[in-house]
Amino acid sequence: MKILTGNDLKSGAVIWWDGENWSSHVDCALDVGEQGPEILAREEALRRVNVPYIIEAERTEDGVRPAHIKDRVRAVGPTVRPDLTLDPQNTDALDWVI
Amino acid sequence: MYKYDSYDQAMVDARVEEFRDQARRRLEGKLTEDQFKPLRLMNGLYLQLHAYMLRVAIPYGTLNSEQMTALANIADKYDRGYGHFTTRQNLQYNWIKLEDAADILADLAKVEMHAIQTSGNCIRNISSDHFAGAAHDELVDPRPYAELLRQWSSFHPEFTYLPRKFKICVIAAKKDRAAMRLHDIGIQIVEQDGEIGAAFYVGGGMGRTPMIAPMIRDFVPLDQLITYSEACLRVYNRYGRRDNKYKARIKILVHELGREEYTRQVEEEFAHMLGQGVEPPREELERLKPFFADPVFEDGTKTVDRADPDFALWVDRNTHRHKHDSYVSAVISLKPVAGIPGDATGDQMRVMAKLAKQYSFDELRIMHTQNVVLPHVKIADLHALWTQLDAADLGAPNMDTIEDMIACPGLDYCALANARSIPLAQRISEKFDTSGKTEKLGELKLKISGCINACGHHHAGHIGILGVDKKGKENYQLSLGGSEAEDVSLAKITGPGFDEDGVIEAVEKVTDVYLDKREGEERFLDTYRRIGMAPFKEALYD
Numbered sequence: 022m023k024i025l026t027g028n029d030l031k032s033g034a035v036i037w038w039d040g041e042n043w044s045s046h047v048d049c050a051l052d053v054g055e056q057g058p059e060i061l062a063r064e065e066a067l068r069r070v071n072v073p074y075i076i077e078a079e080r081t082e083d084g085v086r087p088a089h090i091k092d093r094v095r096a097v098g099p100t101v102r103p104d105l106t107l108d109p110q111n112t113d114a115l116d117w118v119i
Numbered sequence: 120m121y122k123y124d125s126y127d128q129a130m131v132d133a134r135v136e137e138f139r140d141q142a143r144r145r146l147e148g149k150l151t152e153d154q155f156k157p158l159r160l161m162n163g164l165y166l167q168l169h170a171y172m173l174r175v176a177i178p179y180g181t182l183n184s185e186q187m188t189a190l191a192n193i194a195d196k197y198d199r200g201y202g203h204f205t206t207r208q209n210l211q212y213n214w215i216k217l218e219d220a221a222d223i224l225a226d227l228a229k230v231e232m233h234a235i236q237t238s239g240n241c242i243r244n245i246s247s248d249h250f251a252g253a254a255h256d257e258l259v260d261p262r263p264y265a266e267l268l269r270q271w272s273s274f275h276p277e278f279t280y281l282p283r284k285f286k287i288c289v290i291a292a293k294k295d296r297a298a299m300r301l302h303d304i305g306i307q308i309v310e311q312d313g314e315i316g317a318a319f320y321v322g323g324g325m326g327r328t329p330m331i332a333p334m335i336r337d338f339v340p341l342d343q344l345i346t347y348s349e350a351c352l353r354v355y356n357r358y359g360r361r362d363n364k365y366k367a368r369i370k371i372l373v374h375e376l377g378r379e380e381y382t383r384q385v386e387e388e389f390a391h392m393l394g395q396g397v398e399p400p401r402e403e404l405e406r407l408k409p410f411f412a413d414p415v416f417e418d419g420t421k422t423v424d425r426a427d428p429d430f431a432l433w434v435d436r437n438t439h440r441h442k443h444d445s446y447v448s449a450v451i452s453l454k455p456v457a458g459i460p461g462d463a464t465g466d467q468m469r470v471m472a473k474l475a476k477q478y479s480f481d482e483l484r485i486m487h488t489q490n491v492v493l494p495h496v497k498i499a500d501l502h503a504l505w506t507q508l509d510a511a512d513l514g515a516p517n518m519d520t521i522e523d524m525i526a527c528p529g530l531d532y533c534a535l536a537n538a539r540s541i542p543l544a545q546r547i548s549e550k551f552d553t554s555g556k557t558e559k560l561g562e563l564k565l566k567i568s569g570c571i572n573a574c575g576h577h578h579a580g581h582i583g584i585l586g587v588d589k590k591g592k593e594n595y596q597l598s599l600g601g602s603e604a605e606d607v608s609l610a611k612i613t614g615p616g617f618d619e620d621g622v623i624e625a626v627e628k629v630t631d632v633y634l635d636k637r638e639g640e641e642r643f644l645d646t647y648r649r650i651g652m653a654p655f656k657e658a659l660y661d
Contacts, residue, residue: 028170031146031218032170032217033170034170035168072166089591090530091168094530102459105199
């Protein structure tokens with residue numbers, strides 16, 4: 022699947038396109054098929070996202086998993102600071118990233 | 120240390136308001152990201168994996184307690200309670216919001232700090248010896264010259280759009296504690312026939328094409344320091360490649376022209392410029408020197424009570440000989456066992472600020488090895504200092520050991536990285552501390568980079584680790600034999616790379632080879648240089 026990601030213009034936070042809005046949770050990411058470039062151009066013009074791009078991902082039993090480790094790190098947060106990740110209670114997050 | 124005059128303050132204040140307006144226009148959509156990016160980068164604001172990152176300049180690594188406290192307060196107010204000290208003696212915040220950035224710059228300006236020229240193709244923060252002004256072995260304090268270079272290079276209109284970034288280092292001792300020859304220009308203050316001048320080394324650097332800077336002139340009179348620096352820059356600005364960013368650094372120009380031809384062109388430019396009044400008046404240098412005058416040192420005890428073995432170990436490892444025999448420079452390790460190299464919490468920064476005020480004439484230094492120095496500590500105060508450092512988890516006794524590694528932020532934070540650096544640092548630190556092997560190994564400089572840009576200085580590590588992307592998986596190349604000191608050398612790759620577990624095992628194996636083969640007091644590096652790569656490769660791959 023193809024999903025869209027970028028950073029929030031104001032906060033810089035990692036965000037994912039859920040079909041209507043931008044979510045901080047990768048699991049909300051929507052498969053945009055071939056619509057990616059069009060959505061990105063529109064959303065960037067509206068200043069709802071900064072430096073957006075299209076990535077490959079797969080839907081697994083555990084949710085949406087970006088293909089590249091860099092985007093999995095972005096989805097979770099720094100692996101060396103679990104307290105600063107999106108879900109500090111999730112002790113499996115590191116395994117999911119790697 | 121240097122205090123801003125009204126011109127400095129006005130320049131920095133004006134820059135804050137200029138950036139405030141630029142950020143406002145970006146947030147209102149009047150600037151696109153393509154238009155805004157070069158503007159934010161000129162103010163040290165990057166966009167990294169998780170958020171904006173702000174890099175704050177700490178000129179030649181020197182700051183006072185008020186400044187360190189301000190950095191702590193910014194960490195708490197605008198970031199997530201910590202900062203990361205870098206290999207360029209700077210500080211980075213990892214969780215900055217664009218809408219807060221101008222306010223942060225305003226807070227920095229109140230304590231004579233900024234983030235100007237911490238990014239972009241300009242002259243970056245001038246670096247220096249972290250023991251400058253305190254070390255027993257230096258000729259003079261190099262910081263007045265570093266400050267002169269800072270003032271010359273700040274907003275220099277001719278050098279704002281160089282082919283690529285440009286890094287200058289100034290030292291004044293034979294011992295190189297600042298990786299001087301791995302800079303675009305390395306300046307070493309030297310004495311010749313009773314006169315003080317500067318030796319110029321040009322064209323060093325790490326990154327994807329590491330090179331050691333050759334000397335192009337062994338003595339430049341100090342009243343021609345800026346003119347000669349400008350001549351070096353002018354030749355680079357004129358002929359440095361702008362068509363390929365990977366070949367745009369001055370090291371490539373010097374290499375391709377050859378040292379002799381580059382030097383000839385610099386000398387020609389220098390001769391041309393000598394009559395043009397480029398050099399600041401000598402009075403300006405003389406005006407700067409009192410800012411760096413010695414504090415009033417007092418005679419006191421010259422010996423340490425070594426009854427407490429933990430304290431004695433810290434003294435042995437983490438203090439450096441001072442020019443006054445009743446004082447030492449104390450190194451505060453930001454490498455606790457299994458910690459994140461270079462990170463300090465806001466509370467830890469405040470502790471360091473308080474201790475600097477109490478014990479070190481209100482002065483701190485940032486080391487390129489991501490630690491902090493209190494430059495002037497009375498030997499009589501060492502135990503009290505250590506006790507308070509230890510209580511704040513700042514008392515790790517590991518300077519220059521394998522646990523005192525440099526590690527870049529790597530893929531945990533950096534948009535350029537291919538692999539994570541910090542987890543390796545944490546695991547190696549824990550492994551060697553637990554096994555007790557750190558002590559046996561003695562001086563061993565381990566440096567870890569998460570990509571070929573080499574922010575973790577892996578080319579200069581006795582043991583270097585480079586993270587690469589191998590078909591979507593983290594992979595690590597091991598290299599041996601580098602040094603960034605006066606015995607500078609570039610490390611050589613051992614062979615095929617390893618996964619995370621494998622590279623940690625590989626580090627253990629090469630240290631075992633060293634322990635088996637070393638003679639006398641040899642350091643790891645000495646043994647490697649004597650026996651060569653073969654025994655290490657054999658242990659790793661056979």
